[in-house]
Amino acid sequence: MNLESKVAIVTGAAGCIGSTTAKRLASDGAAVVVCDVNLELAQNVADAIIADGGRATAIETDVTSTESIDAMVAQTIDQHGRIDILVTAAGGSARERASTVHGSSVEVIKQVLDVNLRGAIFCCRAVVGQMIAQEAGKIVNVASIVALQGSPGHADYAAAKAGVIAFSKTLALEVAPHNINVNCVSPGLVPRPGTRVDHIPATNYLGRVATPDTVSNLVAFLVSDEADFVVGQNYVVDGGRSLGLKGRR
Numbered sequence: 127m128n129l130e131s132k133v134a135i136v137t138g139a140a141g142c143i144g145s146t147t148a149k150r151l152a153s154d155g156a157a158v159v160v161c162d163v164n165l166e167l168a169q170n171v172a173d174a175i176i177a178d179g180g181r182a183t184a185i186e187t188d189v190t191s192t193e194s195i196d197a198m199v200a201q202t203i204d205q206h207g208r209i210d211i212l213v214t215a216a217g218g219s220a221r222e223r224a225s226t227v228h229g230s231s232v233e234v235i236k237q238v239l240d241v242n243l244r245g246a247i248f249c250c251r252a253v254v255g256q257m258i259a260q261e262a263g264k265i266v267n268v269a270s271i272v273a274l275q276g277s278p279g280h281a282d283y284a285a286a287k288a289g290v291i292a293f294s295k296t297l298a299l300e301v302a303p304h305n306i307n308v309n310c311v312s313p314g315l316v317p318r319p320g321t322r323v324d325h326i327p328a329t330n331y332l333g334r335v336a337t338p339d340t341v342s343n344l345v346a347f348l349v350s351d352e353a354d355f356v357v358g359q360n361y362v363v364d365g366g367r368s369l370g371l372k373g374r375r
């Protein structure tokens with residue numbers, strides 16, 4: 127994809143999908159603002175992009191704080207004068223969680239909703255003013271197939287990601303008249319470093335393990351000019367997992 131002259135913000139850009147996406151958009155020519163609550167890891171991603179000949183700046187950003195988001199957006203506009211692309215990849219389920227809603231603490235549920243749902247909403251809210259002024263922009267929010275199916279133990283996360291999809295559809299309609307495209311991608315299981323992978327091929331219909339670039343390839347298309355007529359859609363990248371009852375006939 128040709129993203130020369132584009133300025134892209136990627137949240138959660140120190141993580142598995144976010145870092146792969148940040149590197150992909152940079153290799154396609156974008157100047158990438160690498161945002162993460164973990165500045166040290168975000169800086170490593172930005173350094174790797176620069177070492178590869180790309181353009182990147184790391185900014186510490188906590189998507190649960192509107193002050194932090196607004197400061198990051200203001201710094202991006204100061205530095206680059208525009209924002210063409212936003213990818214919200216900050217998120218994830220709680221690391222230590224109960225197996226039921228009634229067993230989950232209120233704090234954990236609030237944190238999962240804050241990072242995954244409110245984080246995406248407030249990042250979008252913070253950039254659309256600039257995109258409207260430009261009469262152009264592309265936003266991709268990272269949801270999950272868990273939003274489309276039940277997944278015991280992940281009710282808060284499922285609700286947050288379903289909310290991200292619903293929010294994106296409505297935002298898409300609000301801003302489409304300004305030449306801004308908002309869409310979602312919903313990955314299936316994408317192993318992070320250290321995740322056990324031996325069982326994964328049996329969970330999808332391709333029979334193999336997804337890599338983060340299966341997601342970033344799609345994001346790169348959706349933020350490109352080639353996707354100019356794609357509005358308010360949710361694209362599932364899961365090797366067919368959510369289409370059928372694998373192994374339960």
Ligand SMILES: NC(=O)c1ccc[n+]([C@@H]2O[C@H](COP(=O)([O-])OP(=O)(O)OC[C@H]3O[C@@H](n4cnc5c(N)ncnc54)[C@H](O)[C@@H]3O)[C@@H](O)[C@H]2O)c1
Pocket residue numbers: 137138139140141142143144161162163164187188189190214215216217218219241268269270271312313314315316317318
């Ligand atoms: N990996 C998967 O199997 C999978 C599947 C479906 C959806 N997703 C979604 O994809 C996105 C990326 O997931 P991943 O697998 O790369 O996870 P990851 O844990 O590798 O990366 C998530 C990143 O978000 C950052 N983050 C967490 N809280 C934050 C906050 N408050 N502010 C800013 N950054 C914060 C973390 O520091 C981390 O770098 C998430 O939204 C996740 O829900 C992942």
